[in-house]
Amino acid sequence: MGSTEKTPLRIVFMGTPDFARTSLEHLAGWDGGEIVGVYTQPDRPCGRGQVCKPSAVKQLALEKGWDVYQPVNFKDPAAIDELAALRPDVLVVAAYGLILPQAVLDIAPHGAVNVHSSLLPKYRGAAPIQRAILHGDDVTGVTIMQMDKGMDTGDILKARALAIGKDDTAEILHDELAELGGKLLVETLDAMVAGTLRRIKQDEDKATYAAKLSKSEGQLDWTRPAQEVHNRARAMHPWPGAYFFWCAPDRDKPLRIALTPGEVGPSLEEYGNPEPGTIIGDVDGKLAIACADKVYLAAAVKPAGKKCMTAEGFCCGYLNRCAE
Structure with a gap:
């Protein structure tokens, strides 16, 4: 009688930052597949010393002893041939950062599946986590998608929602979605092996785009609601990072101040209805700043050229209002 044991899927993983590393960690613990190669972007100089640092995915791959490949792109046929030589059954992609041409998508019998941090078709593109928070959404999620030649336009294989907490930052949500994505990825591959995957086409009428962030988007406008x-x-x-410019009485030029997120505070009426942008002072250990309707309570601030400081420290150093 023949064996019913299934041959593990040959997997090539493609990813670069911490979000992708989490998916790779989940794959490492999955017994249904074998990782035959890891693709990540080339090492690039970073930091003040401009030292080349391996990506989060490369670091894990080296720890596990997996072969690492770092092509600049797939325009060279030799790079495509090198990938094909690994004979993958499926390509698993998470925040890779390189465009995959159709010749790459066609290499594996099961194609390429992508871990995307939104509920597609909403927030296709580079910054779905940040755009969901910026737009005040209460819910986001993860989609495992069958990749095609479009920008996050492929069929949905699995999706799962995640609530966004009222004070969640992009950093917090990133980590939660990365963990959810890793778990959902394994569920998807289990279904792939079992032959039970269902593909659902995206509704193009509901598609939105999450553009890449720019540094200038961090500037806060105090004339807006809190x-x-x-x-x-x-x-x-x-x-x-969020920041604003403050015109201090003893300075010729506005001071750039970075801000650590805090929470929405009480109505302006409690403080005499100050003008938007007025720094009210230390309120319960947070720096209170007037918005259009309420006070915003910043957890901490960092004036340009200075270290991060508490509300009390800022008030003592810049407002001359030390707590007694």
Whole structure:
């Protein structure tokens, strides 16, 4: 009688940052597949010393002893041939950062599946986590998608929702979605092996695009409602970071101040209805700043050229209002 044991899927993983590393960690613990190669972007200089640093995915791959490949792109036929030589059954992609031409998508019998941090077709593109927070959404999620030649336009294989907490930052949501994505990826591959995967076409009429963030988007506008300010501060943490310009009485030029997200505070009426942008002072250990309707309470601030400081420290150093 023949064996019913199934041959493990030959998997080539493609990813670069921490989000992708989490998916790779889940794959490493899955007994239904064998990782035959890991693709990640080339090492690039970073930091003040411009030292080349391996990606989060490469670091894990080296720890596990997997073969690492780092092509600049797939325009060279030799790079495609090298991938094909690994004979993958499926390509698993998570935040890789390189465009995969059709010749690459066609290499594996099961094609390429992608871990995307939104509920597609909403927030296709580079910054779905930040855009969801910026728009004040209460729910986001992860989609495992069958990749095609479009930008996040492929069929949905599995999707799962995740609530966004009222004070969640992009950093917090990133980590939660990365973990959810890793778990959902394994579920998807289990279904692939079992032959039970269902493909659902995306509704193009509901598609939205999540453009890449720019540094200038971190600037806060105090003439907006406090909730909008809070959403922007949360969405921009940790990169590019929220900031504002403050005209101190003893300075010729406005001071650039970075801000750590906090929470929406009470109505302006409690503080005499100050003008938007007025720094009210230390309120319960947070720096209170007037918005259009309410006070925004920043957890901490960092004036340009200075270290991060508490509300009390800022008030003592810049407002001359030390707590007694």
